[in-house]
Amino acid sequence: MNLKKRRRVGESIIHGFLILSSVISIFITVGIIFELGTESMLFFTRKQWERTNKEVVQNVELASTSFFVSESGATLRAGDLIRLRDEEMRVVEIQGGLLVVERGAEGTEPIFHSEGTAIEKATQVTLLEFFGKTEWNPQIGRFGIWALVNSTLMTSLIALVVALPIGLCVAIFLSEYASQRFRSILKPILEVLAGVPTVVYGYFALTFMTPLLQAILGKNVVGIYNTASAGIVIGILIIPLVSSMSEDALSAVPNALREAAYGLGATKFETALQVVVPAAFSGIAAAFIVATSRAIGETMIVAIAAGAGPNFTFNPFEAAETMTGHIVRISGGDLSYNSLDYNSIFAIGLLLFFMTLILNIISQKIVKKFREVYQ
C-alpha cells in the first residue's frame, strides 16, 4: 500500500491563491506609501515661477551674458534660476543692477529679449515652508500646512471633548449598571448611530447643529460654516466607537475584582471608578486613541460643515478647512495631473496617513503591553 503523500495540483493552486490573497494587503500598504511618497516628492521638487516685478532695462542679445535690470521688485541671489519668456537662466553674480547669468539653463534655448521683458524666479516648496508656515494659498504659492493641520486638530479636539467623557460614561453604565434588557435595547441604537453614513452627519451638522449654535450664541458669533459644529457632530459620530470598545474592556474585567471591592465595603460607584476602570485602562486608552485617529481622518462632515478655504484661526466659530476637507474640495473638480494642486493632495495625504497610522500603532501597543491577564 502506498502511503506516500500524493501531489495534488489543484490544492497547490488553491494554496497559492490563498497566499496571494493575504499578500495583497501588503501590496496595498506598499502601494499607498509608494504612491503618496513619489507624488509628494514631486510636490517638493516641482518648479514654480513666481513674478519678481523686475524687468530688463536693456535689450538682451543672444550672446550677452550680463544685462541691467530694474531696481524694484524681489531680490535675486547668485544661484537663482530665473526665466525670461521661454528661456531659463542661472544667476552667476550680481553687481548692483547688473546681472551676470548663464544663458539657456535647464536645456532651454537662448533667445533675444527686448527691453521691458519681465523676470520670473523659480521657487520650490521647501519642507521648511511646508511645516513652518501657517498660510495655505496655492494661487500665490503659499504652502504652509499648519493652516490645514490646525483646523484638523481643532475639529478633532472638539470631537474628543464631546465623545470621550460621554462614551466612557455610556460604557460604564452599560457594563456596570444596566440590566440585560436595557443593554439589548441600547446597543443596537448605538450600532445604528455608528452605521449612519458620514455624509448624513455632514448634512446634520450643516442643517441642525450650526443653526442650533447660532440660536444659542448669536448669528454674528457663529458663521454658517464653522469648526465647532463639525467637531461636535464628529464627536456624536465617534461616541459609539468609544463606548463599544471601552465596554468590551470593562466587561473583560473579572467579577472577582468587583466582589473583592464590595467585600471591603466599597460602593458600586467606587468599585466602578477605582477598581474596574483602572483594571480596564489599556482597553479604554486604546479606544480613545482609535477615536482620535477616526476623528482626524473624518472627511465628509468637515467637507460639508467646516468651510471651504484654508484659514489659520483658533476661533471655533469661524470657517476653516481641514486637511481632509481640502483634499475633497481640490479633487472634486476636474483636476489636472500636471499641477501643484494635484501633487499637494498627496503630500497632505501622506501626512494624514502617518498621523493616523502612528495613532493606530500606539493603540495596538498599549493593548499589548498593558493588557492584564486574569486567570
Place this chain on the structure above:
Amino acid sequence: MSVTPDEALSVSPADAHEISAEAAKLSRRHFVGKVWQVIFASSTLVGIVALTTLLLNIVNSAFGYVAVENTVQPEHLAINGVPIERMPKEDLVAVLESHVSAGLMRRFENEIPWEERTREDVYNLVLERVVDPKPVAQWSLYESLFTVDAIRQEMVERYPEADLIFKSWVTPSFITSPQSSNAFNAGVRTAILGSLWTISIAIIFSFPIGVGAAIYLQEYAKDNLINRIITLNINNLAGVPSIIYGILGLALFVRLLGQVTSGAIFGYTDPMTANGRTILSAGLTLGLLILPLIIINAQEAIKAVPNSLRQASYGIGATRWQTIWHHVLPSALPGILTGTILAISRAIGETAPLVVVGASTFITFDPDGPFSKFTTLPVQIYQWTARPQDVFRNLAAGGIIVLLLMLLSMNAIAVLLRNRYSRRI
C-alpha cells in the same frame, strides 16, 4: 477593675461623635454614587437623543409646504376651452411647438419621433418645458404642521402668483427619475444605479480575495514573522481613513491604469470617459477599502468553527482543502456573509473616496457598464447639500431617506442571516 455591662454598652460622647461622622460619610458616599449613576444613565440618553434628532431633522426637511410658481399658467394653455389635462396628443404637440424653440423640438423628435410617443409622455413634456413649475419658497414639516396660518399670510404677501402645495420629496418618481437641474424633476435613479454598480464591482473584487486571505491566515499560516506582519498590516489598513483609499484609487486606477479602467484597452472608446474616472475605478477603490474589513470578519467567523469538526474530517482521511471546503467554510458561511454585508453597508455610505476618484457632478443618463461615468447616492446627497439654494437641501433629505432605507434593509438581511443559520452550529 470590673466593668458593668451597662458601662460596656454605653458609648462615650467622643465615640458617638465619630460614629455619627462615619454614618454621615457613608451616606455621602452613597449619595455621590447615586449622582454619578444618574450622570452615567443620562449620558446614554445622549446617544438616543442624537439619533432621534438626526432622523427628525431629516424627516423635517423631506416633507412640507412648497410655494410653486409656474412659468406659464396651465389655464393659459387651454385651446378652445379644453384644458391641457384633457387635450389629445396632437394638440399637446401644438402647444409644445408654440412655446419652445424649433431646435428643441427637433431634439425631441430625434430622441423619439412624435408618432411613437404616448400622450402621457407628451403631456409630461408640456408640464416640464412649458408650464415649468419652480419652487420659490419651502417650509419644513414642523412649520407646515404648526404654523399654517403664518405660511398662508406670507404666501399672500410675498408670492401672490404662486400656488401652495404640500410636497413629499421622497416619492416613487423621485426614485425612478434621473438627475435634473430642476429640483421638481430631479431624482436619484442614476445615483442608485451607480451605487449598485460600484458596490457589485467592489464585492466581486474583494469577496474572493478577502475570504481567501482569511482562510490562509486562519487555516494554513504558521506563526512566523511574515504572517504576523500580514496580520498587523491588515489591522492597520482597517484604520486608514477612507479618503486615503480615494487618493490611492486616483493615482492607481484613474491615472496609472487609466487605459484599463476607461476601457480603451478593450476597444471601448467613449470620449466622455476616456480619463479613467469610471465605475470600474470607483468599484475597485471601494473594493480596496472593504478588503480589510472582510478579511477580519471572515477570520472571526472561521475562528469560531469548532476544532472537533476539522479533526473529525482529518480522521476520515480528508485533505486539508477538502476539510476547509466541505466542513469549515459551510459552518463559517453565515458569519462570513454577515460580515460581508456589514462591509458592504459601510461601502454604500462612503462618499469621500468616490469624490476624490472623480464622481461626476452632474449626469442624467444611466450608467451602462463598468466604463461609464458615475455618481453614487451619497455623492449625490453631498452635492445637493453643498449647493447654496435651500430647495436642494430638501432633495438631499429625500436622498438621505432613500439611502438610510437601503442601509436598513441591508442590515435587516444581515440580522436575518445570522439568526437563520446560527442555530445549525
